[in-house]
Amino acid sequence: MADLSTSFVGIKSPNPFWLASAPPTDKAYNVVRAYKAGWGGVVWKTLGEDGPPVVNVNGPRYGAVWGADRRLLGLNNIELITDRPLEVNLREIKQVKRDWKDRALVVSLMVPCTEDAWKAILKRVEETEADGIELNFGCPHGMAERGMGSAVGQVPEYIEMVTRWCKENTRMPVIVKLTPNIADIRKPAEAALRGGADAVSLINTINSITSVDLDLFAPEPTLDGKGTHGGYCGPAVKPISLNMVAEIARNPETRNLPISGIGGVTTWRDAAEFMALGAGNVQVCTAVMTYGFKIVEEMISGLSQYLDGKNMALPDLVRRAVPNVTDWQYLNLNYVTKAVINQDDCIKCGRCYAACEDTSHQAIDMSAERVFTIKEEECVACNLCVDVCPVENCITMRELAPGEVDKRTGKPVAPYANWTTHPNNPSVSAAE
């Protein structure tokens, strides 16, 4: 079994699977059971400043998007930070950390934007001997209206300022959690780095309305006839998060900044993808809210099997795909593939036909006996047919060898060339 133990900004954990700050980490009862189930670490549900705790709505707080068989693909929530008294949380954190020394315990924080407020809470968190803190600059609803959460996370100067306050007032590692509700994710990451952050974690939830009740004419979840935007998470947000992680990992300014990957991590495979794109570990929320703590067993066994199969150690995986993330203009325009349909696996549903026929390429032929074949002279290799085919690997893309004639263009496959030198590129001719 591969060694999955990690050290993230000096915080050790037996595996890279942490629970993100959210309801599954909101009390000792949960966190202890998560550790027992095998989770390597948790980020405790965000704490606010001392005083009367925030309140949550007393009606529904989640909206959802489903796939086939009502599989939960996206979840949205209008929950706020912890609604339990600070004192209770801190007492439990201290006890849990004392009992579970080998697991990571990071405390998520969100207090008003004054240095005194941060100083006060940092001191009290330090007393718990937690391993580190995560600054919640991401929550997109409820807290933002009060000048916290994503209201801070959307202004790089504030991020830098608050991060600096924290670094100056604690010895604990500081992880800055980023909001995706921003145009260019590199800017807040750079700001966190300037402020001295040890790492960034991303993403927090995405501003969203999941659905509209067509009888009440109100967004869902609906409370007393009204709804509001909430934070979107779960498998649906993974592609957005992966891109943001990759952007930070390949940005020359932030390439050495450790990243904790969050957003839609549901299986070991998702985790491995995040790590390949630069995450040192991952955090999980929706998958556990959907299936319970037990899924970590599959994540552990899956990642181990994968690493063993590849003969790789976990650190070999981290950032492994980053050098292969490039800009469109550098992609090889002379790389040619053609779709191939394996007739033995084909179940004759014709989805590839409908997709290709109605998506402007018309490169699939359908015979009277429902035999589907690729017209190589029309196939632009978009791979839409692969994506809509219900049978995995029934349609594959065949790489044309150098020199082989592309039946669509009539030209042999030429060596690497990209857009920057392409004759149709106006800036190429302008430069001449």
Next chain:
Amino acid sequence: MTNTPLTPGVVAGRLDTGQLAANFADMAPPLGVHEARVAADRCYFCYDAPCVTACPTAIDIPLFIRQISTGTTEAAARTIFAQNILGGTCARVCPTENLCEGSCVRETAEGKPVEIGALQRFATDTLMAANTHPFTRAPASGRKVAVVGAGPAGLAAAHRLAMFGHTVALYDAKPKAGGLNEYGLAAYKVPDGFAQSEVAWLMQIGGISVVHGWALGRDGNLDDLRAAHDAVFLGMGLAGVNALGIAGEQLDQVLPATDFIREVRQASDLARLPVGRDVVVIGGGMTAVDAAVQAKLLGAETATIVYRRDLAQMPASRHEQDHATASGVKIITNATPVAIHGAGAVREVEFAYTTPGAKGLEVTSQTFRLKTDQLFTAIGQALGETPSGLTLDGRKIAVTGPGRTSLPNVWAGGDCAAGGDDLTVTAVAEGRDAAMDIHASLMGA
């Protein structure tokens, strides 16, 4: 209760009423809302879907399933009824394993087709439960059409013709409409008087007057009908039965399986319907299976189907064979009856084994006898008395295209017409298509 399955002879009340009610309950209970959603999710929405091609009425199956999965079940029902006004019965009785579900790509992929029949029932039941009729009749055309036979073919034709605004006179020899929907289909496939409620629901289209107890040939002839109407559609089904042609056939308790089935369907109290202790059914089709299974469900100690060829050649599908054996019916193959023994009533049936020979089946000298209190013959139905002037094709009315017979302005469809399988859904398709053709000829002329 005085009788049991072991009581000798042909007697009623072998099982108590509770047991009988359980035995004759809906064999495939309807899907709940959740089950329907899960089942609908499995549909791939295939392009030019094979299931549609396999459905004789060509219901747009992917569309209606998508309508169910998006929470518009009534719209799904309309999609079904637009092609097949008896979609409710078909959802219950179609041999889907040979039709839509048999060609489902998920049957190819996983051996588990989308449950099209059950989903069709879910949709049609939903709309019919609201007792709304999805179609309205066009303004009266002034044309009159006679439809003979109120089975699936006649009902489908009458409904479509009425929809187009024609005035339809629907004649049937029996006291109730529905044809074999009412008198033939297995009781546990269409329980709770479904056939009659479906007919009543269908009639909501308006413009159809039903004449019960009127038999063509007995109460009027084809020429009169043709004279009084602009067109005639014949959907009389197969009123006759084939005979075995062996000694002893005249003995008591030797009867066509369809007669027994009709009695089961019409019984107001199943506890009062007599059935033999040892029942033997000769044949290999759906009728044989239905007779044997229902005899068993009524409390026969043994019910045995004897078929002259092997299992693979049995017209009853694999699914139906399994249903029979699971119900406790024994199937004996490669045997043909040679004599029926008894005094007054049947006591024993004598069979000879058969082997496939160069010139068809050969009867061997090896024989055996089965103890029999009741013998049902299910070796095929035949056309009843047929109006003269109609050209026949084999033993059925010859038709070309959408049911055109050799006589002008006379169409035929369903079991009585040549071509197509003898199935409810095929009868509906033929009735509907003939109606379309009648309409075109009436309006185009």
